Amino acid sequence: MTFHALGLMSGTSLDGLDICHATFYKDQAGKWQFQILNAITYPYSDNWESRLRNSIHLTAEDLYELHSDYGFYLGEKVKEFIHSYALENIDLVASHGHTVFHQPQKRFTVQIGDGRAIKIINNLPTVYDFRSQDVLLEGNGAPLVPIGDELLFSEYDACLNIGGFSNISFKKDGKRIAFDISPVNIVLNHFAQKLGKNFDDNGDFARLGTVNDQLIKSLDSLKYYQQSPPKSLGMEWVSENILPQLIAESPINVLASFTEHAANQVAKTLNNYDLKKVLFTGGGSFNSYFLELIKSKTSSEIVLPGNELINFKEALIFAFMGVLRINNEINILSSATGSAYDHSSGIVL
Structure with a gap:
């Protein structure tokens, strides 16, 4: 079976939102294969760049507001991406969110961008919040891309x-x-x-x-x-x-x-x-x-x-992590994060 997935990635350098559309399937030997079909970076406006940069200083109330607003922003960008490339039959959207706090030693990590907003706008299966479960399992919640390195770039x-x-x-x-x-x-x-x-x-x-x-x-x-x-x-x-x-x-x-x-x-x-x-x-x-x-x-x-792989490898792997998650396959390696055991992480909507 071939899965069409969209991966969303916003990095700490705040240069923009990466969206990668890729297909994933297992070959006859059972090895995962992929192909990047479309990919783009949506640069952040000055307003969004400022809001995300300053998110670490917000009150709890304002941070929750940003979590919701950014979720709808992501949803609108997914909608724009799908329209731009006239895409059909997308199986899932996998969103990393934007990291505000990351303190695994205190058992919490915060990636804003409510996946429910993405789902509301696009009515597509959505996977988000990949890191929190790992932190609760006493892992670092990072790095997560090693599962893609292991299965796609061995x-x-x-x-x-x-x-x-x-x-x-x-x-x-x-x-x-x-x-x-x-x-x-x-x-x-x-x-x-x-x-x-x-x-x-x-x-x-x-x-x-x-x-x-x-x-x-x-x-x-x-x-x-x-x-x-x-x-x-x-x-x-x-x-x-x-x-x-x-x-x-x-x-x-x-x-x-x-x-x-x-x-x-x-x-x-x-x-x-x-x-x-x-x-x-x-x-x-x-x-x-x-x-x-x-x-x-x-x-x-x-x-x-x-350049496509240089720019979009992380978004590609989050799309892949979403595919693994909806198939209940391991998508986080304990040897990479230090968590109690390998697990399948991400909230599925």
């Missing part, structure tokens, strides 16, 4: 995504290990905006800045980087551990230093686990200076796929 030694944060998944001793490596675009975009750009295109600002070796030494020594996986990062951690160290620096020097720091952490991970062939995806994969730095620090082969 020809690579590792899959590495560079978005707001860099995260990686790979097989070790027969189990899929995954974790967040370090912040990337969540910091770089913030300081590029101080220089009048939404992001540091190709790392052009970072190339011009001066690297602060003492700052890099301080960042590289943060406790998180010494911890063993499973582990995950959130905006709260960045606000507490990263941003205070960057205040005294000029934006262009922050971009130079933090790009170097993020490259250090990625290369260290590739080297420590002796990963030979690594698939790179996510918006940060277009930062040529960042990739140059990584390549200078590791002998791992970095594989860049086509």
Whole structure:
């Protein structure tokens, strides 16, 4: 049986809403196959970008209002997407939502965007809130994409995504290990905006800045980087551990230093686990200076796929997670998140 699914992804870097329409089916050997048919990023308006960025500061009452409003926004964008591509026979919509709080140590994580609103507008089977169950099972609730890496991209030694944060998944001793490596675009975009750009295109600002070796030494020594996986990062951690160290620096020097720091952490991970062939995806994969730095620090082969997969792999995998969920198949791996056991997660409407 072939499933037509839409995957929705909004990353912490706030560049927009990704929607990916893909088909999934099992071949004769029982291996899942996929094909991306349509995909687009809907950039956030200034108003939506501001509302999402400031959501962490809202009162409970206002956050619930945003949860509802954003759910209807997602529903309208799904409707627009379906109309734009004249789609029929969509089997399900799978929505990641937008992360506001992520504190698994306190057993909660919050992704806004009420799936019921998506269902109301489109009258399609909808799956949402993939993370909460894992956190309740004492997992990190992240990263979730390793199930897709395991079942759709097993020809690579590792899959590495560079978005707001860099995260990686790979097989070790027969189990899929995954974790967040370090912040990337969540910091770089913030300081590029101080220089009048939404992001540091190709790392052009970072190339011009001066690297602060003492700052890099301080960042590289943060406790998180010494911890063993499973582990995950959130905006709260960045606000507490990263941003205070960057205040005294000029934006262009922050971009130079933090790009170097993020490259250090990625290369260290590739080297420590002796990963030979690594698939790179996510918006940060277009930062040529960042990739140059990584390549200078590791002998791992970095594989860049086509732009469609670079941009939409996470949305693709959330669509896939929705397919697994409606079939009651495992879509979260405990070896990746640290939860009590593998499970099938997501609220189905």
